[in-house]
Amino acid sequence: MRAALNLAPVMNLQSTRIVLVNTTHPGNIGGVARAMKNMGLGELYLVAPHRYPDEQAVWRAAGAGDILERAVVVESLDQALANCQFVVGTSARGRRIPWPTLDPRRCAKQIAAAAQRGARVAVVFGREDRGLTNDELQACNLHLHIPSHPDYTSLNLAMAVQIVSYELRMLALADELPDNPQQEWDAELCSAENLERFYEHLEQTLVEIGFLDPAAPRQLMTRLRRLYGRVQLDEMELKILRGILTETKNTIEKSSY
Amino acid sequence: MRAALNLAPVMNLQSTRIVLVNTTHPGNIGGVARAMKNMGLGELYLVAPHRYPDEQAVWRAAGAGDILERAVVVESLDQALANCQFVVGTSARGRRIPWPTLDPRRCAKQIAAAAQRGARVAVVFGREDRGLTNDELQACNLHLHIPSHPDYTSLNLAMAVQIVSYELRMLALADELPDNPQQEWDAELCSAENLERFYEHLEQTLVEIGFLDPAAPRQLMTRLRRLYGRVQLDEMELKILRGILTETKNTIEKSSY
Numbered sequence: 001m002r003a004a005l006n007l008a009p010v011m012n013l014q015s016t017r018i019v020l021v022n023t024t025h026p027g028n029i030g031g032v033a034r035a036m037k038n039m040g041l042g043e044l045y046l047v048a049p050h051r052y053p054d055e056q057a058v059w060r061a062a063g064a065g066d067i068l069e070r071a072v073v074v075e076s077l078d079q080a081l082a083n084c085q086f087v088v089g090t091s092a093r094g095r096r097i098p099w100p101t102l103d104p105r106r107c108a109k110q111i112a113a114a115a116q117r118g119a120r121v122a123v124v125f126g127r128e129d130r131g132l133t134n135d136e137l138q139a140c141n142l143h144l145h146i147p148s149h150p151d152y153t154s155l156n157l158a159m160a161v162q163i164v165s166y167e168l169r170m171l172a173l174a175d176e177l178p179d180n181p182q183q184e185w186d187a188e189l190c191s192a193e194n195l196e197r198f199y200e201h202l203e204q205t206l207v208e209i210g211f212l213d214p215a216a217p218r219q220l221m222t223r224l225r226r227l228y229g230r231v232q233l234d235e236m237e238l239k240i241l242r243g244i245l246t247e248t249k250n251t252i253e254k255s256s257y
Numbered sequence: 258m259r260a261a262l263n264l265a266p267v268m269n270l271q272s273t274r275i276v277l278v279n280t281t282h283p284g285n286i287g288g289v290a291r292a293m294k295n296m297g298l299g300e301l302y303l304v305a306p307h308r309y310p311d312e313q314a315v316w317r318a319a320g321a322g323d324i325l326e327r328a329v330v331v332e333s334l335d336q337a338l339a340n341c342q343f344v345v346g347t348s349a350r351g352r353r354i355p356w357p358t359l360d361p362r363r364c365a366k367q368i369a370a371a372a373q374r375g376a377r378v379a380v381v382f383g384r385e386d387r388g389l390t391n392d393e394l395q396a397c398n399l400h401l402h403i404p405s406h407p408d409y410t411s412l413n414l415a416m417a418v419q420i421v422s423y424e425l426r427m428l429a430l431a432d433e434l435p436d437n438p439q440q441e442w443d444a445e446l447c448s449a450e451n452l453e454r455f456y457e458h459l460e461q462t463l464v465e466i467g468f469l470d471p472a473a474p475r476q477l478m479t480r481l482r483r484l485y486g487r488v489q490l491d492e493m494e495l496k497i498l499r500g501i502l503t504e505t506k507n508t509i510e511k512s513s514y
Binding site for chain 1: 288295362405411463468493512
């Protein structure tokens with residue numbers, strides 16, 4: 001049994017709200033909807049968009065039309081944030097007054113912590129050209145900065161939402177994704193014993209075809225052991241490799257009659 | 258020289274290659290260029306794009322026109338990967354034969370580890386509608402899967418590149434060592450081109466010894482590609498494996514006289 005706290009989901013992605021302020025291009029709104037749905041987010045608020053609804057938004061949303069249909073259009077940021085308890089604002093660096101600013105990964109952790117305390121969370125994205133105003137940023141608990149390259153810092157709006165949504169999803173999945181994922185595989189790993197038998201079989205064959213000179217073996221078997229050792233062969237692969245060795249021998253014997 | 262290698266940064270983002278295969282919409286190519294430049298990547302290869310150059314690409318690239326201008330257009334994936342030593346292919350889940358598959362974060366670590374060993378790295382993205390073919394995926398050392406929500410798994414191409422580029426940038430900024438630091442190695446990683454030649458040689462030999470029936474190949478070559486692809490062969494090992502194939506043939510021919 002896991003502790004009660006651990007039974008609760010880290011974060012309800014569906015109700016983590018994305019807020020877009022004064023978006024100019026409806027295509028970007030569609031791109032945002034798609035990015036959200038891809039990552040399991042569901043709640044979109046639009047603060048005074050320039051052109052909305054618009055067929056470009058629908059087109060770019062592709063299979064995420066339901067997010068657009070449910071999107072809530074409001075007149076002011078205050079309205080969009082009315083019932084939220086933890087608000088993150090996306091920001092370029094270099095504001096006059098320093099604000100707690102985190103990259104998307106660290107920010108996602110703060111969001112999860114807030115959500116775990118029962119907070120309703122919103123992440124606010126600004127205008128394509130100017131981002132959020134200082135007043136808008138000061139309505140936020142925390143600022144988020146995507147560490148873009150100094151040569152070209154201006155991310156497309158939907159791309160920025162994609163990155164933040166991705167980080168939220170990675171965090172939500174963290175429980176399911178162990179650090180060393182033991183992947184699904186279609187065959188068992190081979191045993192050390194069978195691997196040794198393969199090496200013997202291999203060595204014998206290499207002598208037979210004249211590739212390995214027992215009087216001067218050099219590092220050949222060492223290198224082959226390093227190769228087949230580090231790949232972690234499964235039993236099916238081992239069977240194939242041994243089958244190849246067997247057929248090599250059979251072919252040589254047949255040929256020599 | 259080893260010492261010089263260790264002084265190098267963890268990863269040269271500028272020369273981490275992004276390869277797009279058969280892209281349909283030129284706007285996506287522009288979106289990819291922008292995503293790359295935002296994250297500090299610089300090398301774009303286009304394999305037989307449907308429409309390129311195209312003004313939609315330029316428009317979507319916004320301030321990343323220089324990446325488009327330097328983009329290399331080639332006819333085949335082989336050409337795009339010719340001098341690469343570590344190739345990552347993006348993939349949806351559910352291939353018939355499981356392949357080593359990581360999420361973008363863990364994959365970025367593997368890329369950094371390969372780069373640290375001096376490998377030239379390519380990350381390959383498939384068609385908007387169908388992704389990469391099984392053959393294309395089998396040319397890759399590792400598969401990358403973006404853990405999208407099961408309700409809507411299909412990411413826009415530029416979004417997928419954005420996420421992967423973001424992870425590479427986060428890693429480059431973290432200046433942290435990968436989880437599984439690769440040790441110093443005594444030989445260069447083999448190129449994708451030489452690996453392909455080995456597969457051809459191997460297949461030919463397997464037919465010759467009667468282990469592979471061209472009329473009923475089943476999954477044999479796929480399994481062998483998965484095996485040799487995931488081990489990241491070095492040039493010395495490749496030379497040994499090809500030497501074995503050559504000697505096998507010689508022995509059969511000598512025996513039949």
